[in-house]
Amino acid sequence: xKSLYLVFLTQVNDQQYVLLFQNTPQNPFSLPxxxxxxxxxxxxxxxxxxxxxxQLKNIELQKFSFFNKEYLDLIDFAKYNYKVxxxxxxxxxxxxxxxxxxxxxxxxxxTQFFNNCxxxxxxxxxxxxxIIKLQQNDIDYIQQQQGLILKQVNIYELQESMSMNFxxxxxxxINLQNALINNDYLRKDGRVILHFxxxxxxxxxxxxxxxxxxxxxxxxxxxxxxxxxWNQYNVAQGHYPNDDMIQRADAIIMPGNRISVYDNYKWIExxxxxxxKAYETNPKVKILGICFGFQILTTALGGNVEEMKNDFxxxxxxxxHNINLMKQFKLFQGMQLQEQTIINQAHGDEITKYPExxxxxxxxxxxxxxxxxxxxxxxxxxxxxxxxxxxxxxMLSLASRLxxxxxxxxxxxxxxxxxxxxxxxxxxxxxxxxxxxIEK
Numbered sequence: 001x002k003s004l005y006l007v008f009l010t011q012v013n014d015q016q017y018v019l020l021f022q023n024t025p026q027n028p029f030s031l032p033x034x035x036x037x038x039x040x041x042x043x044x045x046x047x048x049x050x051x052x053x054x055q056l057k058n059i060e061l062q063k064f065s066f067f068n069k070e071y072l073d074l075i076d077f078a079k080y081n082y083k084v085x086x087x088x089x090x091x092x093x094x095x096x097x098x099x100x101x102x103x104x105x106x107x108x109x110x111t112q113f114f115n116n117c118x119x120x121x122x123x124x125x126x127x128x129x130x131i132i133k134l135q136q137n138d139i140d141y142i143q144q145q146q147g148l149i150l151k152q153v154n155i156y157e158l159q160e161s162m163s164m165n166f167x168x169x170x171x172x173x174i175n176l177q178n179a180l181i182n183n184d185y186l187r188k189d190g191r192v193i194l195h196f197x198x199x200x201x202x203x204x205x206x207x208x209x210x211x212x213x214x215x216x217x218x219x220x221x222x223x224x225x226x227x228x229x230w231n232q233y234n235v236a237q238g239h240y241p242n243d244d245m246i247q248r249a250d251a252i253i254m255p256g257n258r259i260s261v262y263d264n265y266k267w268i269e270x271x272x273x274x275x276x277k278a279y280e281t282n283p284k285v286k287i288l289g290i291c292f293g294f295q296i297l298t299t300a301l302g303g304n305v306e307e308m309k310n311d312f313x314x315x316x317x318x319x320x321h322n323i324n325l326m327k328q329f330k331l332f333q334g335m336q337l338q339e340q341t342i343i344n345q346a347h348g349d350e351i352t353k354y355p356e357x358x359x360x361x362x363x364x365x366x367x368x369x370x371x372x373x374x375x376x377x378x379x380x381x382x383x384x385x386x387x388x389x390x391x392x393x394x395m396l397s398l399a400s401r402l403x404x405x406x407x408x409x410x411x412x413x414x415x416x417x418x419x420x421x422x423x424x425x426x427x428x429x430x431x432x433x434x435x436x437x438i439e440k
Contacts, residue, residue, distance in 0.1 A: 017152040028165035038389035043221025045114035049107040190227025198257035254293025272300035294381035304353035341425040343384035386428030390420035
């Protein structure tokens with residue numbers, strides 16, 4: 001289980017303080033926190049708004065000094081307000097409670113903030129902390145919220161204050177305290193990550209129109225770690241890394257996309273050149289490709305992609321693994337290997353020829369080339385989606401279908417679960433995380 005904490009920092013004269021909150025008079029003061037779940041794709045930046053909405057009285061990002069007005073450009077307020085007034089008002093109380101996070105305009109705004117917020121995590125990567133620096137006017141705004149009880153604790157006393165109520169977590173808080181005192185959370189001398197985004201046009205993150213996957217936030221919230229120098233590139237709109245950044249990169253991460261690698265876009269050919277150059281000239285770089293990311297990398301290195309002869313593959317898929325081959329790679333050492341696992345799929349193209357540097361380790365009935373790894377273990381690619389858990393996809397689908405005039409809430413929930421009836425195995429995402437882990 002992974003947990004996310006929000007650490008609000010303020011400074012008085014030369015001293016720094018942390019805000020601790022008390023939900024009820026019966027509860028001890030603590031840092032606001034929540035479990036990072038599969039419903040949020042185990043993404044910290046998607047989970048963070050739940051703390052804001054449920055524990056911090058839905059404080060509005062727009063009221064803070066660190067608010068970035070560019071976040072508003074990602075919201076289609078006309079569509080959102082239409083939904084609020086004409087559609088969601090017809091929802092039952094049960095439905096409103098179920099979707100309270102998905103329908104709150106503050107959720108996508110805070111998510112964008114967390115994507116860029118300083119991050120700290122412990123050595124075991126079990127506890128994650130977003131560090132939020134406040135000005136005095138920010139504290140004044142928080143204190144104005146009825147029902148929020150808080151106190152300020154000197155950062156040198158944080159561990160002692162927290163351990164009084166949570167003695168079993170003493171080591172965790174001393175680790176955080178030292179990071180705050182030494183400003184370790186501001187360091188960016190760790191991994192240099194290049195995250196490629198393939199959106200051919202600017203979609204609204206939130207417009208109330210239904211099913212939408214914010215891939216930027218999903219990947220940032222899953223894969224970003226302390227010290228990371230995280231760099232986001234929307235290559236589909238001509239935003240490319242320069243040669244220096246390509247040589248500095250420790251990892252390139254590429255998600256899926258709705259288009260095909262054989263579509264006639266100049267940026268696709270440009271990205272192929274970048275990937276080939278990165279792999280051939282930067283011996284330390286690791287490349288993780290998922291779905292379209294797998295396909296564009298494969299074609300960049302001499303492979304081939306074609307439209308699937310069968311129907312579009314969607315939903316749970318059973319993978320068959322070559323365990324004997326897996327055991328030959330260092331990456332799989334120490335992992336519990338199974339002959340079969342479930343992964344989620346959404347693709348209409350497939351790899352029909354792959355370069356000799358890749359080795360096939362997993363297949364399925366619908367697609368022969370599912371998971372591959374390069375012989376030098378610098379490339380790991382998936383045709384399926386290790387990052388999209390069934391519970392998260394089902395919740396998004398519910399948000400797009402409700403309210404329903406023809407079905408009850410229970411009927412809609414049962415219908416949605418037919419798309420992804422089983423939760424996919426965590427093995428695939430854990431494999432990605434282990435692959436990207438670079439000690440510095």
